[in-house]
Amino acid sequence: MTEGSDLSLAGTRVLILEDEPLVSMLLEGLMEDFGCVVFGPFLRIAPAIEFIRERHQEIDVAILDVNVGGERSFAVADLLHELGVPFVFASGYDEAGIAERWRMWPNLGKLFYEAELKTTLSQVIAADQRKRQPMAQSDLTN
């Protein structure tokens, strides 16, 4: 996959976890503009976890706010990682506010360009596909 204007997210299924109404509306609107299918936006952690457990195979990528209704969303991040679902953070917190194990993970911040959002999502999806490929091959050899 090449980077640039031809990169497309059309048809990508995106889960959004964001409790701030305006920001969730912004993310949802942008995803729709990209031609994505949106799951959510989830405004609470518990329903998001429930949804992920049931339908993680349908999720291509997730966007997670960190502070959701007063709770931290790292349990959601742990679950997605365990299930092999790529995700990015979209948090107003800087590194100090992010749990140590997730500090190096992509974080869009609260303010972002549309293009930046698109590029970052494409990158984590692509990185995840590269990661999955060798596993798929080794499955075949076995």
Added chain:
Amino acid sequence: MSTDRFDDIKTGVNTAGALTIDFRAVFDHLPTPHLLMDANLEIVEMNRAYLQASMRNREDLIGLNVVAAFPIDDESRERLYESLMRTREYGVVDVITLPPHASPRPAAIGGGFEHRYWSYVHTPIRNSQGEIAFILQQIQDVTDFQRLKDATFGSPVSIEPLMLGGDLLLRAEAVQAVNQTLLAEHSHLRRLFMQAPGIMCVLSGPDLVFELVNNACLEAIGYRDVIGLPIREALPEIIDQGHVSLLETVMTTGQPFVGQGMRIALQRKPDEPPEERYFDLVYQPITGSDGSVSGIFVAGVDITDRILAQEQQRLLMDELNHRVKNTLATVQAIVTQTLRSGVSPEQFAETFQARLMALSRTHNALTRGQWQGAELREILREEVRPYGESRIELRGPPVRLPPRAALSLGMIFHELAVNAAKYGALSTAQGRLKVTWQDEFPSDGNVRLNIEWREENGPPVAQPPQRKGFGSRLIERSITGELNGELSMEYGESGLVCRFSISLWGHSA
């Protein structure tokens, strides 16, 4: 005064009938050496004992400067001069003992020289104007004391028969006066030490035994009785914090230690966990003349308040940063959402600015409440006021909104008011708006707020549009999501009735 102590001294009665005594003769008979000098330190007179002790002639000595008159070394000469100056300048009795110097031995006991110790008492004598006119020098041969001392402390010098003559009482008084001065100075220094605002203590010996502890230090350690105890016993909680080994390093190396902002958890109350405090500290080794370290002087300043203030400031900065980013993200979302409705640039500018102003008004209300919360009525009134207060009724008890609820409700009321002014009851002269609310306190400790927004006498309202606009999506998402509430919208004959129920304080503001 009785005269029989001076049996060989002439006494008589003068013309006025008063008893007269020949004091010159008394002076001459004093058994200890006395010398009188004027204020210029020139020798005026001396008694027989002085001449015997110095083995000099009266005529040779009269008129000589007393400091130059005798063969003593330069250091002794200087100390003698300083003592005389103290007596002359301050009018005090001054006592000094000079190191031994060679004194000629009488021919009767073999001649030659011997080392003798001399003590000097200088007494000021004032004239009738109160000026110091003379200084009386009394000399005491203290060689015997010195030899006794040497003998007591094992010196090989043999003891000669002791001659403890002289006015020891005067000397004792002078020494006592000096001691009292020292004692006064000592207690003054002790007061300074005890009352110093900084922490001070003295630890001595290899086990670092508490020798002195001042009030600030006692306060810091919770008034534990530590005097005489090794530090490991006195403050066991600091062993694992590395402070004892640090002190031991100072003892072994003799190098002072300076630490800033050092954290020490001290057991200030027996039943409570150690209390964390921060200090700027100096561990200063106490070094003897041979270079060995006998103890440590600890001085410190408790800077806990400063550290806590710094921490508080850092938290405030983080909070501010977070809040500003959230606000900017909100603005970005408003811009994007306003643009998506496909309006003209003029309409965009108007709508966007109105939304921005609504956000700003809520911020103002929150700032007035120091971001602890804002009054529901105030938030509501700010949004509806531009449409005529006389036709708007607001009714309900005072309700304190947490910041996030205030920000959300501010935007909700703004969208409802703008919608009413465009299409609803506030778009006609006859239309009225009634907003009522009640708060409930269910047993789960939460606060439930029920609000009804009722438009009356407005134009008939069409059924809700197929594609929801920004306002209705925002309201729905805020109420059902962020505010954990329920929402109902009725498009009645005479206008919109919007009811919602939200929980306050149920989640983090």
